[in-house]
Amino acid sequence: MFKDVIWYDHKKCKCMRYTVKTLVWITIFSIAMGFLETAVVIYLRALYYPCNILFPLVQMSKTVIITELLRETATIIMLIGIGSLAGRKFITGFAWFIYAFAIWDIFYYIFLKLILNWPESLFTWDILFQIPTLWTGPVIAPVITSFIMILLAFGIIYYDRKSDAVKLNKPEWFLLILGSGILIFSFSWDYLMYMLEQFKFSELFGSSTKAEVLSRSLNYIPRTFNWLIYIFSQLLIVLGIGLFYIRNYKLGKK
Numbered sequence: 001m002f003k004d005v006i007w008y009d010h011k012k013c014k015c016m017r018y019t020v021k022t023l024v025w026i027t028i029f030s031i032a033m034g035f036l037e038t039a040v041v042i043y044l045r046a047l048y049y050p051c052n053i054l055f056p057l058v059q060m061s062k063t064v065i066i067t068e069l070l071r072e073t074a075t076i077i078m079l080i081g082i083g084s085l086a087g088r089k090f091i092t093g094f095a096w097f098i099y100a101f102a103i104w105d106i107f108y109y110i111f112l113k114l115i116l117n118w119p120e121s122l123f124t125w126d127i128l129f130q131i132p133t134l135w136t137g138p139v140i141a142p143v144i145t146s147f148i149m150i151l152l153a154f155g156i157i158y159y160d161r162k163s164d165a166v167k168l169n170k171p172e173w174f175l176l177i178l179g180s181g182i183l184i185f186s187f188s189w190d191y192l193m194y195m196l197e198q199f200k201f202s203e204l205f206g207s208s209t210k211a212e213v214l215s216r217s218l219n220y221i222p223r224t225f226n227w228l229i230y231i232f233s234q235l236l237i238v239l240g241i242g243l244f245y246i247r248n249y250k251l252g253k254k
Contacts, residue, residue, distance in 0.1 A: 002199060004011065007195040012230065015217065019157065019161060020097070022086050023024065023157075024231070026082060026086055026099065026100050026103075027103055029082060029100065030099075030100040030101075030102075030103035030104045030107070030157040031103060031104075031107045033075070033078070033079075033100075033104045034104045034105070034106070034107030034110070034111060034213045035107070035111050035116055036077070036110045037104065038108055038112050038115065040071065040143075041108075042112075042115060042116065044068075045116070048060060050204050052118050054125070054127055055099065055125065055220065055221045055222060056218060056220060056221050057217065057219075058206070058218070058221060061220055069131060072129060072130060072131055073141040075104075079097055079100050079101050079104065080090065080097055082097070082100050083096040083097025083100060084097075084099075085187055086109065086157075087168055088160075090147050090168060091156055091160070091168065092156060092157065092160050092166055094156070094204075095152070095153040095154075095156035095157050095160075096153070096157075097156075098149040098150075098152060098153050099149070099150060099153035099154075100148045101146075101149060102145075102146035102147070102153070103146075103150075105143070105146045106143060107205075107223055109139055110144065113246065118120055119137075119139045120192035121241060122138065122139050123138040123139070123140060123142035123224075124138065124139050125139075126138075126139050126142075130185070133186070133188050133191065133192065134188065134191045134217075134220075134242060135188055135191075136186035136187065136190060136191055136222050137186070137190075137225050137230075138186050141170070141186075141225065141230060144173055144234070145183065145232075145234070148202065148237060148238060150242070150243070151241060152176075152237075152241045153246055155241065155245055155248070156168075156244075159248040159252070161251055162248075163248075163252075164230065164239075165253070166248065169238075169247070171240075171243065171245050172240045172241075172244050172247075173240075174240075175237065175239050175240030175243070176237055176240040176241075178236055179233045179234065179235075179236030179237035179239075179240065180233070180237065181233075182229060182232060182233035182238070183230065183233035183234070186225075186226050186229040186230040186233055187228050189225075189226045189229060190222055190223055190224060190225060190226065191220060191222075194223070195213070195216070195219050195220075198216045199212075199213060209229060
């Protein structure tokens with residue numbers, strides 16, 4: 001019995017050292033990724049947006065556009081990779097992935113502010129992503145999302161240390177996935193509404209109007225961010241996270 005207790009404490013201590021080391025290195029890795037992303041954006045802005053004004057959009061060469069899309073894809077793959085390496089199982093790998101994603105995104109804006117003194121405020125509009133369509137929104141929106149991602153990541157990592165059976169149940173997954181889908185829609189909303197004002201839905205995918213669609217898309221200037229959709233998506237996500245915390249807290253009391 002005494003030996004069992006000593007072994008358990010030793011194992012727990014070892015687990016703690018592993019978690020802290022992983023946290024430190026993934027944080028460093030994510031900050032470095034944030035700087036790398038900042039460097040690429042600085043180069044692109046020097047070439048295409050020398051006045052640091054992102055809208056209306058500027059026509060880039062086909063090679064640059066494809067490279068940008070592949071770079072964004074490569075970034076996600078890198079974050080998935082670091083999460084998979086750090087996590088002992090899917091749920092902890094997912095936690096480290098969203099933690100790394102959040103730190104990367106936050107420090108991307110910190111470095112842009114330090115180097116370019118941009119954004120002017122947290123409500124300055126930015127191009128957030130381009131897959132599968134253009135995502136735009138005020139800087140504060142992805143930053144808030146990043147802090148919520150960190151909240152979920154820490155919860156999973158914390159409760160995983162207490163129990164190897166930690167998981168997100170179906171209602172929690174449902175809320176997180178539904179909220180994330182609506183979140184993406186909130187970032188795409190303004191651009192999609194603009195394009196649907198210019199074209200019929202079928203024309204957006206027609207080969208005969210492809211050149212015209214591209215030309216009109218370059219005239220896009222953000223108008224209104226749909227805070228209602230955004231807040232609703234975040235409430236769903238926070239509800240899913242809250243249910244996870246409450247359920248695991250109660251399990252820990254038993």
